[in-house]
Amino acid sequence: MSQDARFLQAAIEQAQQSLEAGKRHTGTPGVPIGAALAVEDALRAVGHNQRIQKGDPILHAEMDCLSRAGRLSAADYARSTLYTTLWPCKMCAGAAALYGIRRVVCADPGSDLAGSELWRSTDAFLAENQIEMVLLADRSMQQTFRQFVRDYPDLWNEDVGA
Amino acid sequence: MSQDARFLQAAIEQAQQSLEAGKRHTGTPGVPIGAALAVEDALRAVGHNQRIQKGDPILHAEMDCLSRAGRLSAADYARSTLYTTLWPCKMCAGAAALYGIRRVVCADPGSDLAGSELWRSTDAFLAENQIEMVLLADRSMQQTFRQFVRDYPDLWNEDVGA
Numbered sequence: 622m623s624q625d626a627r628f629l630q631a632a633i634e635q636a637q638q639s640l641e642a643g644k645r646h647t648g649t650p651g652v653p654i655g656a657a658l659a660v661e662d663a664l665r666a667v668g669h670n671q672r673i674q675k676g677d678p679i680l681h682a683e684m685d686c687l688s689r690a691g692r693l694s695a696a697d698y699a700r701s702t703l704y705t706t707l708w709p710c711k712m713c714a715g716a717a718a719l720y721g722i723r724r725v726v727c728a729d730p731g732s733d734l735a736g737s738e739l740w741r742s743t744d745a746f747l748a749e750n751q752i753e754m755v756l757l758a759d760r761s762m763q764q765t766f767r768q769f770v771r772d773y774p775d776l777w778n779e780d781v782g783a
Numbered sequence: 784m785s786q787d788a789r790f791l792q793a794a795i796e797q798a799q800q801s802l803e804a805g806k807r808h809t810g811t812p813g814v815p816i817g818a819a820l821a822v823e824d825a826l827r828a829v830g831h832n833q834r835i836q837k838g839d840p841i842l843h844a845e846m847d848c849l850s851r852a853g854r855l856s857a858a859d860y861a862r863s864t865l866y867t868t869l870w871p872c873k874m875c876a877g878a879a880a881l882y883g884i885r886r887v888v889c890a891d892p893g894s895d896l897a898g899s900e901l902w903r904s905t906d907a908f909l910a911e912n913q914i915e916m917v918l919l920a921d922r923s924m925q926q927t928f929r930q931f932v933r934d935y936p937d938l939w940n941e942d943v944g945a
Contacts, residue, residue: 715877
């Protein structure tokens with residue numbers, strides 16, 4: 622398994638944990654989106670969406686992960702890759718752009734989801750900020766996520782401001 | 784005092800509190816940037832930068848404020864104004880765009896700060912996302928912030944990924 626596949630797997634495990642943690646704490650599944658941050662070949666942090674678990678709208682998976690990674694130098698961010706189970710939204714792509722994260726590996730382009738033109742970061746924004754997107758499609762994760770969207774459309778809409 | 788000036792004042796008070804809270808907890812002043820969120824004419828939440836206090840890189844003032852505001856409906860975000868003492872960075876503007884906040888009032892355009900072209904949200908991004916920017920310049924807040932940047936250039940650079 623490549624390093625990218627291995628770290629993306631850590632993000633996928635976070636998405637699964639989010640589903641279960643939400644159920645355990647509130648009876649409602651947590652939004653199943655996970656993330657991981659690696660500084661070169663070292664895994665620095667993992668995280669997942671915390672909307673249900675913590676009632677926190679800013680804790681998308683990528684943001685939870687960057688929060689858990691703590692204060693890093695610009696040099697470390699520049700050597701980092703952000704792994705995420707779903708294409709980053711405008712907030713999460715903005716965070717990557719702010720900190721100079723130049724590479725994002727994701728399991729699901731999410732472009733077929735209803736309303737994706739509203740929440741997804743655009744190619745133009747990513748290119749302007751020199752963020753390379755790498756798609757390592759994971760069919761099983763995509764199916765899990767789409768099942769969640771079908772079962773809990775209101776939660777998913779809320780998570781992307783729709 | 785207009786409603787905008789009153790809510791912006793709440794954000795300015797948060798910036799001052801951040802300075803002092805940082806000193807109290809860690810001996811280092813907190814980054815003096817504050818924010819407030821109003822849903823129409825009701826103040827919903829305030830917040831401030833928490834880099835020093837919580838060691839959290841995602842808690843810019845606007846993000847801390849959105850976190851404290853908790854889960855809001857898209858309809859509420861659409862009726863909201865975000866108040867901030869400094870022009871929003873790419874992450875914070877991205878969060879406003881994600882949730883459909885259409886109006887940001889700020890005390891300091893920050894365009895004269897070194898490196899501002901790297902961290903500031905662009906006019907193009909704001910326009911694409913239909914975010915109206917209102918500048919209510921506050922000279923005293925601008926001076927407080929510039930004194931912080933002069934005294935703690937490394938902290939400020941870290942806060943914007945430089």
